Amino acid sequence: MSKNLNNKVDRDEVLLEVKNLSVTFGERKKKFRAVNDVSFKLYRGETFGLVGESGSGKTTIGRAIMRIVPTSGGEIFYKGERINGKISKELDKKVIKEIQMIFQDPQASLNERAKVDYIVSEGLMNVNKGLTAEQKKDAVEQALIDVGLLPEFASRFPHEFSGGQRQRIGIARALIMEPEFIVADEPISALDVSIRAQVLNLLSKLQKDRGLTYLFIAHDLSVVRFIADRIGVIYKGRIVEIAEAEELFLHPIHPYTKALLSAIPQPDPVAERNKEIIVYEPKSYPEGALKWYKFSEGHYVLADADEAKEYGLEGPYDEI
Ligand SMILES: Nc1ncnc2c1ncn2[C@@H]1O[C@H](COP(=O)(O)OP(=O)(O)OP(=O)(O)O)[C@@H](O)[C@H]1O
Ligand SMILES: [Mg+2]
Structure with a gap:
């Protein structure tokens, strides 16, 4: 598996910006804040890894960007235009085409009763109703070829495929739209270890x-290390640390990041046996005590004033 050294990241162009995003579920007393004041930017051409334990709000952020869940605070900008809340028909059409999602579970995310041809072309037909049968067929076949599948798979049903092939069908379904931005929600987690690298590649x-x-x-x-240019670590709905991928591995600051790093399996059996797993002990903070502090260029940590001092951080900063 090779790191994305050749992809061209344009640090001058912010493609997507999530600004102070909050998402709550439930009513009044049962209100639950799944995403809490989350901000990050994605530059054109980069891979931003969002990492955190189950229930930390990762999928909810992805779904908020896809406009599947309503946001309760903050803004999401795509190419400088706000895409959350009420938006124009024109922008809606553009976003439906240009932003696509790949799902975690290729078993659950493909309609079992539809043929691959229908599954892959459904989104395209929705935005391009004038497409002829011939054009549709060509587009589906090309998308299948693009993801390493045979064009004749178009006439088969999802159950005829392995997990890795099914995930490729899910990727073809996204690609056929010619998207510019893809939310890949744990795209390899449900796959056999042996085929994960193929799908990542x-x-x-x-x-x-x-x-x-x-x-x-x-x-x-360990998954995002090889694919991400930058990484945001999320804990209980808040991003707690953000940095270039290598920088985060070299200089983890937040205790939660350290705990996540300590849990990564080591290829060397001796190292694996002797490794010390750090357990994160969550603290509670008074409202408003947590702010962004800077460790180095592009490396920010969410901390209170005492922690910032202890870790030798600069700040606080209102925006990162
Ligand atoms: N539609 C919903 N209604 C109510 N609560 C929800 C809804 N969707 C998500 N949640 C809750 O919001 C929190 C964040 O969920 P989310 O699925 O975003 O986490 P995640 O980080 O993607 O976890 P995982 O790694 O398990 O996929 C969880 O506590 C979850 O139970
Ligand atoms: Mg999830």
Whole structure:
């Protein structure tokens, strides 16, 4: 597996910006804040890894960007235009086409009763109703070829495929729209270990060939290490640390990041046996005590004033 050294990240162009995003579920007393004041930017051509444990709000952020869940605070901008809340028909059409999602579970996310042809072309037909049967067929076959599948698979049903092939069908369904931005929600978590690298490599290649930008969601830091340019670590609905991928591995600051890093399996059996797993002890903070502090260029940590001092951080900063 190779790191994305060749993809061109344009740090001058912010493709997507999530600003102070909050998402709550439930009513009044049972109100639950799944995403709490989350901010990050994605530059064109980069892969931003969003990492955190189960229930930390990763999928909810992805779904908020896809406009599947309503936001309760903050804003999401795509190419400088706000896309959450009420938006124009024109922008809606553009976003439906340009922003696509790849789902975690290829078993659950494909309609079992539909043929691959229908599954892959459904979104395209919705935005392009004038497409002829011939054009549709060509587009589906090309999308299948692009993800390493045979064009004749179009006439088969999902149950005839392995997990890895099914995930490729899910990727074809996204690619056929010619998207610019893809939310990949744990795209390899449900796959056999032996085929994970193949799917990761496919995603890397597609990014390189098409200049795609990815939000890559994972619960494991070892996965994003190889694919992400930058990483945001999320804990209980809040991003707690954000940095370039290598920088985060070299200089983890937040105790939760350290805990996640300590849990990564080591290839060397001796190291694996002797490794010390750090357990994160959550603290409670008074309202408003947590702010952004800077460790180095592009490396920010959410901390209170005492912690910032202890870790030798600069700040606080209102925006990162
Ligand atoms: N539609 C919903 N209604 C109510 N609560 C929800 C809804 N969707 C998500 N939640 C809750 O919001 C929190 C965040 O969920 P989310 O699915 O975003 O987590 P995640 O980080 O993607 O977890 P995982 O790694 O398990 O996929 C969880 O506590 C979840 O139970
Ligand atoms: Mg999830």
